[in-house]
Amino acid sequence: MSANPDLKNMSGYMDPISELSHQSYGGSDEGMHIGAVPRITIHAFCQTDGTMRTAEAAMEDRRMAKAHLKLDMGGIPSAIETFEQAPTPNLIVVETSGNREDLVSSLDHLAEYCDAGTKVIVIGDVNDVTLYRDLISRGVSEYLVTPVSVFQLIGAIGELYADPDAEPLGRTIAFFGVKGGCGASTVAHNGAWSLARSFQAEVVVADMDLAFGTAGLDYNQDPLQGVFEAISAPERLDETYLDRILSKCNEHLSLLAAPATLERTYDQGEKSFEQLIETMRASVPQVVLDVPHAWNAWVKQTLLSVDEIVMVAEPDLANLRNAKNTVDMLKQLRPNDRPPHLVMNKVNVPKRPEIKPDEFASALGLTVQAAIPFEPQLFGTAANNGQMIGEVDNKHAIARMFEDLAQSVSGKAQPTRSARPGLGGLFSKFKRKTG
Missing domain, CATH: 3.40.50.2300 (Response regulator)
Known part of the structure; x- marks a missing residue:
């Protein structure tokens, strides 16, 4: 089965969708709370x-x-x-x-x-x-x-090899758009804001689009330092230095902004962000990574290493092809992880032919986590004011979608609860043959 549809013979959406369909994603929730094994x-x-x-x-x-x-x-x-x-x-x-x-x-x-x-x-x-x-x-x-x-x-x-006295590591959540302009950054920033608000726990957003990142604009922040300074001085990077360069957005939400300038080129190596991500994980319970739409060594390495992935797409054929390629890649690199969360953005644009969200998800073997309707007035007002959707109208259905998304990626059973998953203990080791 080809990963790329035959665009020349496309007479509608259904045939390309059929070409892209495959069996359900094979990942699992079982290992979501298992930490990484050290260098042994x-x-x-x-x-x-x-x-x-x-x-x-x-x-x-x-x-x-x-x-x-x-x-x-x-x-x-x-x-x-x-x-x-x-x-x-x-x-x-x-x-x-x-x-x-x-x-x-x-x-x-x-x-x-x-x-x-x-x-x-x-x-x-x-x-x-x-x-x-x-x-x-x-x-x-x-x-x-x-x-x-x-x-x-x-x-x-x-x-x-876990240190019983060490603080538990934070959870890393990467937001990745399968096509430029699909709104992954907007979804990431609103999702992070809802995560901090729903659970009243510390959340850090790292804008990894060094040249064109918009997190500073969306949160109405203009910090002097951010992601680039953190990865440029790995020898200085620790929790104290990180705390100094973070920009406080509200009581529970902090930002590590991108420089968003073109004064230099940003040709980062595969491991450039590794130490930064590990330092953030050691500092806060939830780390949201706004990963740009690109495909290079460090983007691939970031998607490989995080705990959760939110994949954002618009309901058209190019997004479907890219989403299919992304899902296949993740299934190969992360065979024991649960599949990415699929967020369909800009749904129901007037007069635009679209693939129905359920059909889009079915072609990927996924389910739709959220189908966010095209609301230019709401999103435009929020963007121009440096606000989140929940700040503009916290009763709007889209604000509730972001709350549900935050709930899903948090790894917690219910908001405001922080109970750790049960460890079966000695008894569970010898229970297999019962029942």
């Missing part, structure tokens, strides 16, 4: 094809990007043979099967070759609390019962 070395020794496939999928996940994972078959015997002659990595993952006595004996043998500081995760087919306690008492870091999912494996690794 991991060597896994699997026994079954199923666990090997799970480990291979984990190796490709964005949360494992900094870790170095090596995979081998053979279980504990293979691990012992390997580390008789080689130093052990930060983490060893071994799969085993059989009775308790053989498992304990094999692990004791493996322990003879483990360097100080090496952690061990055991994956086994024995579902027994007593065995779990025995393994933990012998220094095993974690015991997982097969079959193990990608998220269980990544989550178990991440928890081993």
